[in-house]
Amino acid sequence: MDTIEGRVALVTGGGRGxxxxxxxALAREGMHVAIAARTVPEIEAVAAEVAALGRRTLFFPLDVSDRAALSRAPSVVAATLGPVDVLVNNAGMHTSGPVHRMDDASWDAVLAVNLTAPMLLCRACLPAMYERGFGRIVNVASVAGKIGIKYGAAYSASKHGLLGLTRSLALEAARKGVTVNAVCPSWTETQMLDEAVAAIAAATGRTEAEAREAILRANPLGRAALPEEVATAAVFLVKDAAVTGQAIHVDGGEVMG
Ligand SMILES: NC(=O)c1ccc[n+]([C@@H]2O[C@H](COP(=O)([O-])OP(=O)(O)OC[C@H]3O[C@@H](n4cnc5c(N)ncnc54)[C@H](OP(=O)(O)O)[C@@H]3O)[C@@H](O)[C@H]2O)c1
Known part of the structure; x- marks a missing residue:
């Protein structure tokens, strides 16, 4: 295991969930952490929590579908905290609906946020990682990157693509000190789950409790993961230099293999 104390991380979508x-979790491991997303009060609050752990921190507004802003992000972090050692591509969005009624805009938005943005941010961070011979990239994918999701084609396609990016880049970066991995949560207790429950309830006429029960019925543990449980897997991937190209499920055994 490499020490990661004192390293600099950038976490997209770091304001919640x-x-x-x-x-x-990275701050507790001794890392300095930059947090970027669109909702400023949320990223400001998380930066305050990182600072309270005694680490240096930075928050800056970022819409990951803004290509120009993404390309500037590594230098924004470097100017305050130093070069990005650890990139966590976590920002993501979810839409639902059948393909025959999907509009172009929602397909494009999901692919832009969940797939294109991680590639662009990897591309922007990699030269400095290669130069220094150290880097860790963790992509927050999903079990939807391993299986099809009824009424979730754009989301599932984007997460399948993200796993393809993860595995291909892992091969490119392996001899350069850079590991590239993914975590694949199933349903996790965040705003995204609450929004999915509300959407299912609205579409089916079920109560939110019934919709939630239906969503979690297939999970062997019978519950959603906690964000902290997903974070434990991400920290492991940041620490271990020998693990690359992997997609680790944090899903209570919902999808195996
Ligand atoms: N919750 C689940 O059940 C679950 C399961 C599997 C995978 N995941 C994945 O986990 C990741 C985190 O989701 P979460 O569950 O924590 O959901 P969440 O609570 O809704 O958080 C999503 C985060 O992504 C950010 N984000 C969304 N669009 C963005 C954009 N255009 N630019 C910048 N930031 C953006 C949001 O910040 P702003 O809105 O402030 O920009 C927020 O911080 C996502 O990639 C998601 O696909 C979640």
Whole structure:
């Protein structure tokens, strides 16, 4: 295991949910953490939590579908904290609906945020990682990257693509000190789950409790993961230099293999 104390991380979508949990877990490991997303009060609050752990931190507004802003992000971090050693591509969005009614805009938005943005941010961070011979990239994918999701084609396609990016880049980067991995949560207790429950309830006429029960019925543990449980897997991937190209499920055994 390499020491990661004192390293600099950038976590996209770090203002809440899984991204917040990863940012705080990395800070507890001694890392300095930059947090970027669109909702400024949320990223400001998480930066305050990182600072309270005694680490240096930075928050800056970022819409990951803005290509120009993404390409500037590594230098924004470097100017305050130093070069990005650890990139966590966590920002993500979810839409649902059948393909025959999908509009172009929602397909494009999901692919832009969940797949194109991680590639662009990897591309922007990699030269400095290669130069220094150290880097860790953790992509927050999903079990939806391993299986099809009824009424979730754009999301599932984007996460399948993200795993393809992860594995291909892992091969490119392997001899350059850079590992590239993914975590694949199933349903996790965040705003995204709450929104999915509300959407299912609205579409089916079920109560939110019934919709939630239906979503989690197939899970062997019978519950959603906690953001902190996803963060534990992300920290492992950051620490271990011998693990690359992997997609680790944090899903209570919902999808195996
Ligand atoms: N919750 C689940 O059940 C679950 C399961 C599997 C995988 N995941 C994945 O986990 C990741 C985190 O999701 P979460 O569950 O923590 O959901 P969440 O609570 O809704 O958080 C999503 C984060 O992504 C950010 N984000 C969304 N669009 C963005 C954009 N255009 N630019 C910048 N940031 C953006 C949000 O910040 P702003 O809105 O402030 O920009 C927020 O910080 C996502 O990639 C998601 O696909 C979640």
């Amino acid at each position: 899984i991204g917040r949990a990863i940012a705080l």
